[in-house]
Amino acid sequence: MNRLHPRVLLAWSFGLLLAGLLLGGLGRAVAAEPTVLRVGVLKFGTVSWELDVIRYHGLDRQYGVALEVVELANKDATAIALQGGAVDIIVTDWLWVSRQRDAGADYTFVAYSEASGALMVRPDGGIRSLGDLAGKRIGVAGSALDKSWLLLRAHTQRTAGRELMDSARVVFAAPPLLNEKFLQGELDAVLNFWQYAARLQAQGMVPLVQVQDLLAGLGVPGRLPLIGYVFSERLAAARPDAVRGFIAASRAAQALLRTSDAEWARLQPLTGATDAATLAALREGYRRGIPSGSAADHQAAIQAAYRVLAETGGAVLVGKSAGLAPGTVWQGW
Template sequence: MSNSVLKKAVLSFLLLVLPAALSGIGLPGSAGTAGSGRAEASSPQAAQEAPLRFGVLYLLSPKELYERWTPFAEYLSRKAGRKVDLVVPRNFDHLVELARSGQLDLLFVNPYVYILLKKEIGIEAVAAQVAYGNTFAPSHLIVRKDSGIKTLDDLRGKKIAFVSHLASSGYVVPRAYLMSQGIDVDREMKVVFTKNLPGTLLSVLNREVDVAGMCGVNYANLSRRINTEGVEILRTTEVSPRLPLVVRKGMDRALVAKIKTAAIGLKTDPEAGPTLKALDFDGFDPITDAEYDGIRKLARQTGLPH
């Protein structure tokens, strides 16, 4: 057979066979094709079964946060019938960023972050942390015993530490208290944000700052791990609601009800002992949005976003 005849035979074969073969092949990830990963992921059933992403407030080291919250995520998975994946953010701002971009379904946040995200993206509080038998907590102003600081007037011109500009009992409340006493924190003091709770307390102990504003519950918890004999509470300010457990806007109401029931039932569930031990607080109680109006008022009165 001549070369020209052979080429014509091969070409005819390809023209007959390739269209039929290609008709059963889809581009990788193209919608509607058999075996397409994207088509499977976008199906209603797959979306319904996707794990819930649970972001927690950055209060401790990532290792400590995983140890504290993984048992609770697993507990919610069992009670709600939906897998819950724990998400530990890099810091306060990262948690807010994840929530704003729709990457979280559940959050454990402080009251100030809650009111900001409630206004921006419509999150819903379903329960509030109970610590030391209460859903409310005071804020403390902490100084070294040998600092010579005895009155609020002694704080003028001094350096003060807060954990974050997004902290509630660790920034909004003590800042508002000082301003109510005639001390303009932003103008009369030098403000330092430590970005983690242990660092806030240690900054006073190590004489890096003169005073720190801290949540009373967090101070009590840290005092069990850090020797606080060298510091004292200069003032205790008004209380604020405890940290809420929240869900994203638009979550299925039946699923919200399961999550709320599971969280509130944690205190009385005989099987929840290991979970409560890991959390290191008493559990959760019901909460309403109106109970956070006090934080909104303080933020508004002191010129903070609200």
């Protein structure tokens, strides 16, 4: 039997050891590669502010994710992109998630924002309470099935025994148009999304009521998340660390936006704010909407709000289901 020369044997052993070290290092490098997650967002939506913070500060990679932002034209386009597999995550409301689950889909929701709309009035307009809205011209963002509008209607019915659709003159339109018509004096009050209400506040208008402030009187506990990050349970099962990493990056970005005015100054071009007052109003409105509480807290608030909305909006809004579909709110974080 041939024996290897000791020097040859030593060289061969050293080569194996070196190869093992190199392959081991390569394995760790491959394992450390961040997971790509594609997030579909509206090009000019407020979600893009947070995603910009995540990417600018490398928070996605810090938590093992490579964030890919896909800009889309409108809310319907984001839903189509998610359903077609073009993106992994979108931002939408839990009503959509519940209806999709009732239809057999496996989408689930993690709270992104508790920022609510507000009913804005002029400080000298003579409207001091919801009772003063009788006969007034009210602009409402979106459609007759907007959640904030339905919650306001339900609150007015319970507290004043009055149906706003009958007692006031209501106009539904796009948020920017409503602000314009309100400032021109063609509307007496406007119920608009939080970022548009903030812009009105920067111009001296005042909130008659914040939608979040209506909830306690409607039996909704705590604060209500209105929109959230939505993804499939299949994604969460296949890439749990990536999904949790993305949520952790989101929370880290929100913590920075909660405390750093300098970060808001950096974001100003992205917000579209053209003056300090508007930027400050947007900043404070965003900060009020940063989610609080646990997934269980969000579940309780959403379930209670669902019952109110189902009663007020009916089957056109919620479909045939009398309750929130199980699994709508993700409990995995």
